[in-house]
Amino acid sequence: MQYSDRVMDHFMNPRNVGEIEDAEATGLIGNAKCGDIMKMFLKIEDGIIVDAKFKTFGCGAAIATSSMATEMIKGKTLDEALQLTNKAVAEALGGLPPVKMHCSLLAEQAVKSALKEYYEKHDLINDDNRHLFDKLNEDAHDHA
Numbered sequence: 317m318q319y320s321d322r323v324m325d326h327f328m329n330p331r332n333v334g335e336i337e338d339a340e341a342t343g344l345i346g347n348a349k350c351g352d353i354m355k356m357f358l359k360i361e362d363g364i365i366v367d368a369k370f371k372t373f374g375c376g377a378a379i380a381t382s383s384m385a386t387e388m389i390k391g392k393t394l395d396e397a398l399q400l401t402n403k404a405v406a407e408a409l410g411g412l413p414p415v416k417m418h419c420s421l422l423a424e425q426a427v428k429s430a431l432k433e434y435y436e437k438h439d440l441i442n443d444d445n446r447h448l449f450d451k452l453n454e455d456a457h458d459h460a
Contacts, residue, residue: 317413317416319377319380319413321410322384323380323410324380326383326384326409327376327380331386332369332387335371336358339357339358339369341357341358341430341433343355343425343432344426345429347422350375350418352372352373353372353374354374354425355371356368356382356426356430357369357370358431360394363394365391367390368386368427375416375419377420380419381402381405381409381412384405384409385405387408389427394440400427401424402420402423403420405424406420425452428448435449
């Protein structure tokens with residue numbers, strides 16, 4: 317299996333690893349079939365994600381996609397972060413082998429899971445954004 321240089325860089329030197337003690341939102345996504353588990357921590361100020369960290373138990377692609385996803389959402393508004401897609405994460409990494417695309421979906425879902433927690437806490441879920449959270453409980457392997 318061939319990984320891009322960018323995937324290898326984010327796997328060997330992952331960005332934003334760890335926890336945010338006073339995170340405004342956390343999201344936990346796991347996939348029983350592959351065993352990957354991602355936990356995302358978000359620090360949010362004035363509707364902007366000022367920091368994002370992750371802890372991932374999984375393969376190299378799972379770590380790389382977690383790392384890239386945190387890089388992509390830092391500095392973004394909540395609405396911008398909600399638009400994150402697994403395809404954008406994979407493209408930012410220079411592509412993923414087809415059998416590892418589910419890792420990028422887990423990264424997307426971990427971000428959205430944390431955002432869902434924040435939106436629920438602050439009563440921000442409405443008819444305009446509800447659909448963005450609907451797929452969180454579906455299995456990543458079935459929708460990669």
